[in-house]
Amino acid sequence: MYNMKKTRIYSAWLLTILFTFFSQISLAAHPNQLPNQEPNREPDREPDQEVQHLITFISNSNATFIRNGDEHTSKEAAEHLAMKYRKAKRYAKTADDFINNLASKSSWSGKAYTVILSSGAKLTANSWLTNELIRFRNTKKP
Structure with a gap:
């Protein structure tokens, strides 16, 4: 039982780390684009x-x-x-x-x-x- 609980904790940490890693890669690939911002949209006018x-x-x-x-x-x-x-x-x-x-x-x-x-x-x-x-x-x- 103790091993199963420990495995779940490690799995949750691993998923958190992977999610963080991939989200940072996405931001690095598009440094000028903020999340939820339209790509290549010219800010011609507010x-x-x-x-x-x-x-x-x-x-x-x-x-x-x-x-x-x-x-x-x-x-x-x-x-x-x-x-x-x-x-x-x-x-x-x-x-x-x-x-x-x-x-x-x-x-x-x-x-x-x-x-x-x-x-x-x-x-x-x-x-x-x-x-x-x-x-x-x-x-x-x-």
């Missing part, structure tokens, strides 16, 4: 900067937002989406995620947000914000 641009864009748009059947001003919509971003940032690792996961539909009802522009054009929030994000990225590139 996602927060892009999301903040989108929220400011919404606020200044003078568009009417329809959320769950109710109309909201652009300022109200911007405040609502800023709150969603603060509370659910884990679902928005990028500005694209912000649009797709937080700014396009109600997390409560699942209904898509729509936007009525001052010109009278009616769009989905997803397409409107995606177009603005593309425009913003293209104008900010060197």
